[in-house]
Amino acid sequence: MSVHQQATVVDGLQISNWSxxxxxxxxxxxxxxxxxxxAVWENASETIRSIAQWLELANRNPDLIFLATSGADIEAAKQLNKIAVFLGFQNTSPFEDDYRYVELFHRLGVRIAQLTYNNQNLLGGGCFETEDSGLTRYGRVVVAEMNRVGMLIDLSHVGYRTSRETIEASSVPVAITHSNPLWFFDTPRNKPHDVIQPLVDRGGVIGCCLYPTVSGGEHVTIEGFSAMVARMVDQYGPSHIGLGSDCTRGWDHEFVGWLRHGRWQPTAPEQAPTWPNWPNWFTGPEDFPRLTEGLLAAGLSNDTVAAVLGGNFSRLFTDVMDNTKEGAHV
Incomplete structure (x- = not known):
């Protein structure tokens, strides 16, 4: 059995059009x-509809997926040859201005939430804002409530200052599910050392991301990407690096416009964004075995590759989701 077949693979994030x-x-x-x-820009009621669609999809495909709520579900999925689906937000817009919605959505099955999506919101600054406000008063309440119920905090699209303040404020480890180090590709979506280091110091995991706009575009090589992962392992330790593909299968170009602009910015038809081209060695999740071979060729040991493929995210999910502080309120 190959290293890939033996490993428990966890993809830190996908935003595909699911079928x-x-x-x-x-x-x-x-x-x-x-x-x-x-959820990305959706409010509470719109997000409930999205969760209902996931319930329907899971009910129609019980041989293939189930909705996961704990880290222990990951190994169960591996043994059953199924996929454990963790419902997540890429923005906290579904919480609106009511911290009680954190527990509400947790009870509906949501286990991961990114604090901001590119822009400033009620919790803090997004990575594309010129000025990062830092974690707001409401943001600190939501962070504490997410810690209490066992919902993993994601900082992938969050501003640097807000990220650092969140890491410090959180009583449990947090994640960057789909970003790369800033030195690998210079974009506000990637993270500097002074965000990554405190994250790993407190037990967090960063998922190295394959999305073209944060990895260098369609011309990035498997050797280059794998070498970046290996350098991250050397710098931050083999227990803190994972993978988050950020795959976007099945969507038309209209959806990328929704991601970029939501309802907050008009877009002229001639300025409408389109999906970037992916490198030919990774065009979707079916190519994870090829990436495994690239990581091995970069000199990582079998055990380290297994940790990067999913062992580290599995541990983090268990640490956060399976050890809650029920009964202790903010």
Whole structure:
């Protein structure tokens, strides 16, 4: 059995247009668990509808997926040859201005939430804002409530100052599910050392991301990407690096416009964004085995590759989701 077949693969984030064929691509790639986005700009009621659609998809495909709520579900999925689907937010817009919605959505199955999506919101600064406000008073309340109920904090699209303040404020480790180090590719979406180091010092995990706009575009090589992961392992330790593909299967170009602009900015038709081209060695989750070979060729040991593929995110999910502080309120 190959290293990839033995490993428990966890994809830190995907935002695909989900259907059975897209889900089957995950199983083809040997993926046992995935963080799926069910909200970006949506409010509470719109997000409830998205969760209902996931319930329907899971009910129609019980041989393939189940909705996961604990870190222990990841290994169960591996043994059952199924996919553990973790419902996640890429923004805290569903919480609106009511901290009680954190527990509400946790009870509806949501286990991961990114604090901001590019822009300033009620909790803090996004990575594309010129000025980062830092973690707001409401943000600190939500962080404490997420800690209490066992919802993992994601900082991938969050501003640097807000990220650092969140890491310090959180009583449990946090994640960057889909970003790269700033030295690898210079974009506000990637993270500097002074964000990554405190994150790993407190037990967090960063998922190195394959999305073209944060990895260097379609011309990035598997050797270059794998060498970056290996350098991250050397710098921050083999227990703190994972993978987050940020795959976007099944969407038309209209959806990328929604991601970029939501309802907060008009877009002229001639300025409408389009999806970037992916490198030919990784076009979707079915290519994870190829990435495993690249990591091995970069000199990582079998055990380290297994940790990067999913062992580290599995541990983090368990630490945060399976050890809650029920009964202790903010």
């Amino acid at each position: 059975r064929p897209v889900l089957e691509e995950l199983r083809t790639g040997g993926v046992s668990a995935v963080n799926v986005t069910c």
